[in-house]
Amino acid sequence: MNHVFRRSSSMHARCLFKGVKKVHPSENSRHFCELSENHEASSWKSMEGLVRCPANYIPLSPISFLQRAAKVYRDRTSVVYGSLKFTWEQTLVRCVKLASGLAQLGISRGDVVATLAPNIPAMQELHFAVPMAGAVICTLNTRHDPSMISVLLQHSKAKIIFVDYQFLHIAQAAFDLLSENKLKPPALVLISEYTPPSPSDPVSNTHDYESLLASGDSKYITKQPNTEFDPISINYTSGTTSQPKGVVYNHRGAYLNALATTSLHGMINTPVYLWTVPMFHCNGWCLIWGLAALGGTNICLRHVSPKEIFDNIALNQVTHMGGAPTVLNMIVNSNDQKLLPHKVEIMTGGAPPPPPILSKIEELGFSVSHLYGLTETYGPGTSCVWKPEWDSLPREERLRFKARQGVEHYCLEEVDVRNSATMESVPADGVTMGEIMFRGNTVMSGYLKDVNATEEAFAGGWFRSGDLAVKHEDGYIEVKDRLKDIVISGGENISTVEVETVLYRHPAVLEAAVVARPDNHWGQTPCAFVKLKDGFEVSSEEMIKFCRYRLPHYMAPRTVIFEDLPKTSTGKIQKFVLREKAKALGSLF
């Protein structure tokens, strides 16, 4: 044991100095001890006089951003949704009351609270209120079908789900599925468009959002995490395999990534951020928390459309926004597009932005930055940090550079491209492919209740992304392919295995394989190659309909081709052959 930091027990005694008033000992004055593996410990002997106590150690948590914002940016606008506006002071009060309401509903430390909602103010509030009640927020993808929602509710053991009225039928259908399986559905809190509070319905275990909030105590004492490694959120990936995985974030990582992402966005005091990135996706790249750190304004949109985007930029003096290439595509192909009244920084990610789109969107007055990451890296993991010398390059080359995934995100320790088997770093030659790997404090805590998947992801002491890339001479990485055969459509990952599983359910299907078909609008769409059983005849329309009944619309194939499937000598379907065929088909529209 070194002399610098004492064991918790003695620390505790240490902190009970004369005159010490203990600050919520169960919440704030927790200490943890470092195991003394320090074989050079003796060198610290001269370092007496140092302590760790509530005055100089507080677990990092994004909750603190809100508390500071309510003071530093008290009267600044926190959120705008149509004509609805709150200040940061109001947002803090609402979040404290909502946390108190959650506690009254029986939510306690470590419980999971789910959401099924678009980018509305309630989503912002829940990102603070749920952790403030000591609980973990699990933001479900609003494109999921009832079956998937029921699976995720069961897996996460969510005790409450907050449901926006637009998705109530999905939640109810999911509840029915749970009941059919003799499982108790969670309590439901309905989020309507903002209206005065109405009473809860105790019989149906259904509550109203504003009423729950109104019932809360504004003097409720916010729960701070016991340690900064306490989980703060669960983000389910549709993943590269058929099994969705619950990616768990902790308070420390959320705090650091919030600081990192705002900085990388070039945000300084009180930015105005237009929400087109789904808040349910990686907790909005942690920007929901980051905007509180800077006293920024959240501009919420229920429906993302070019008209809404351009109207809001002008009306609310938007300074920053984000968006998958799909959103960029939507903007540049829209009839509602106009030149911007002022520069807007737009951060894109999810898939490499196609140069023609980059070019067009910059002509409108947007300044585009490009980032890359995974749910497992809290969203942004690398960013294509721009070099001034690239400004003078020919346009084509400039856009090609911008489409690179780049270098490690601020606050992430290291990204590298390595040989998956040997763990050796690939040469920076722009040619040799390897797997993108990350390590740092903004890498997930693990996959919820899936020790094997966690261990596999972290094997070698790095997080293995499953993405293939090359490393250029300057260290910038460029993604070349997915290790697995994921299809990315409209920014959403589609597991081909999942789609194939559904296809295989059709009585006429003998073999099926799904690959990506390039698409001008969606980036990619799923394209199915199917071999039918002898004597059967099915139309592609019928097959698509069959899939849409069983999958979210976006996951169902847009193209079905009936033919024999190419195979390796060991009988495995050669997807790369099919990918080439799908590519040759060109865009659907």
Added chain:
Amino acid sequence: MNHVFRRSSSMHARCLFKGVKKVHPSENSRHFCELSENHEASSWKSMEGLVRCPANYIPLSPISFLQRAAKVYRDRTSVVYGSLKFTWEQTLVRCVKLASGLAQLGISRGDVVATLAPNIPAMQELHFAVPMAGAVICTLNTRHDPSMISVLLQHSKAKIIFVDYQFLHIAQAAFDLLSENKLKPPALVLISEYTPPSPSDPVSNTHDYESLLASGDSKYITKQPNTEFDPISINYTSGTTSQPKGVVYNHRGAYLNALATTSLHGMINTPVYLWTVPMFHCNGWCLIWGLAALGGTNICLRHVSPKEIFDNIALNQVTHMGGAPTVLNMIVNSNDQKLLPHKVEIMTGGAPPPPPILSKIEELGFSVSHLYGLTETYGPGTSCVWKPEWDSLPREERLRFKARQGVEHYCLEEVDVRNSATMESVPADGVTMGEIMFRGNTVMSGYLKDVNATEEAFAGGWFRSGDLAVKHEDGYIEVKDRLKDIVISGGENISTVEVETVLYRHPAVLEAAVVARPDNHWGQTPCAFVKLKDGFEVSSEEMIKFCRYRLPHYMAPRTVIFEDLPKTSTGKIQKFVLREKAKALGSLF
């Protein structure tokens, strides 16, 4: 023990997944366990699958900023000193070699390495190289005399001191004092103006900076801190008292404050920072580290003068600088002043900036922000975050608002004004005085080898600043005085800062300080020490009249003495010396 994070022993086993190659286990894969004081631990049982391992946990350290900068900002300029320039790639190589050189000289984990140097590139390099060798950097104030240097070398047990040629005679005199006391002086590394390396002198235990660096191994493996709470630096406070205290910073606090201070400065990518704040002072408010995080450029000045400031702003496109009010004062009273070619953000702190100076410097094109803090808060602890509604106030009022100390610094948890005895928060009435107190991760680890002083400073679970302030309705604090500087006259507290602000408004006043003079009737009365600008003459009667016109009668000085003011080595006025003088004057009647 909860199930989320396992004890170090099992964690260790956990991380030895299949295929794991251990990453410098003695350096990088250290874990510490949280003591399970969590009485609600059972609620985490469902959270299996989470781990802490080298992939997702790395002790926070500003060393990582340099490593990232060398990749992300590889060819950007790291440092400029006259005609000398290095890129971030070069800076990393130089720091690695210097760290290796330190290791060759026998420096190991926890050793203290001192410096005695102005703002030159070697100071930037040492701020990385010393921690990279596992050691602790102790930056001595260049204005100290040999006697103080010898005391601090002895107290810190520094094994090596890096001395700039300009201060070699001070160091040598300090060494003589140590030898006289039969104490072994540390090894000395001499920093000359940049020249090719020359051989060391083993006999005299003296080395040359560039030679030491050249002898280092560029493949040296950088030591990461064992824990993020490991000390990174010692900053001796010259204090306003006679006893210097060794304030210890840790890697975590340095990392967080570097992020916080760059953000508060409004710095985004690759700022250009002109060093007028001494790097030896609070490690340059942690900006030496912060500039690496953003790939910024350090503009070094051996001598700070208005001419150098204006020349460098133009030549190097300076975007940001800092400076105590003394520096602002120097600028506005200089004949070398000119209108700026572009806006420069200047952050001032150390003392409340007098409104007349603020006004003049803004006319030159500087944009001033005001921060307040102590060595114990890693420099900045609060900042006067500007409110847009203040823009439209009358100038006088606007400047008065800007002189407020403000609200908590980004990444600091909380600042409050409390009754020192009861620890109760004072009302936000702008009138009731209390002591400024801080808590957060950017509060020092403690005073080196002074357990009593540490305990006293942290008594009550907050760091007690010793400064008196009021809290305004909006939560902004305003320093009224040092606890020990306050004048109590006829039972009324008189803020000497307020009286000094009035004195500074007099056109003839260059510097002013107010202290208590004992008084048989009133207990104490305010006594002003004033240094007039060259060529001015004012009588004490006139000065008293000037103050009485602008202050309540009891607050105006009863005595005014015109003379040079005694200063600490950091340029702070030594009020304790003046207090002694005022005491010697005896009672007025």
